[in-house]
Amino acid sequence: MVRILIVEDDEAIANLLYMDLRDEGYQCVNAYDGKQAADLLEENTDFDLILLDIMLPEIDGYELLEYIKPTEIPVIFLTAKGTVNDRIKGLKMGADDYIVKPFQSGEVIARIEAVLRRYGKSEKRLNFADVKVDLESRKVFQEGKEIDLTVKEFDLLVELIRNKNIAQYRDKLYEKIWNEPFMGDTRTLDTHIQRLRKKLGWEDYIKTVFRIGYRLEG
Known part of the structure; x- marks a missing residue:
């Protein structure tokens, strides 16, 4: 980082x-x-x-x-x-x-x-647990195998890793990823989080924070 x-x-x-x-x-x-x-x-x-x-x-x-x-x-x-x-x-x-x-x-x-x-110091890769994220190619690898993520799933993953162990408010997270005002409907964000958990097997890593949002723990 x-x-x-x-x-x-x-x-x-x-x-x-x-x-x-x-x-x-x-x-x-x-x-x-x-x-x-x-x-x-x-x-x-x-x-x-x-x-x-x-x-x-x-x-x-x-x-x-x-x-x-x-x-x-x-x-x-x-x-x-x-x-x-x-x-x-x-x-x-x-x-x-x-x-x-x-x-x-x-x-x-x-x-x-x-x-x-x-200076060639721009962030190019992120690592968390068993996952490696290549920011330039926008590819995600888990134990050497490429994981197919949508654009928003990828952006969510990057945001969670960059702020690991910090609770992310639903409204701020939505506005950051979708680049539009949060209107109170959490279904879109919640669905993408559920898919991300399932694709990576990260049910134990991506925690739901009651009345706040989500936190990547590890």
């Missing part, structure tokens, strides 16, 4: 980014000042990308970028410093992209995907 470090001292912005990116299947960690981010990076450097504010307490983003460079982790600046000179400075220092506040989450996600593709 792609891991992203969010370094942002505005907790509301940081938490919003965390939730939006988590919903897209990314694993995120928040740091609310430069020193906390430096400590996290000292502990481990297995992050695939860093979203970095410039105006941070303790250690600012420019100084932190110098610390990050040797790790070769791609960095996207998120900042209110939006002049041309600020952008040029950030990019010349080695940032891979520069996003000016206020921003839309969709723009941030698109920029992240572009940088990850450039």
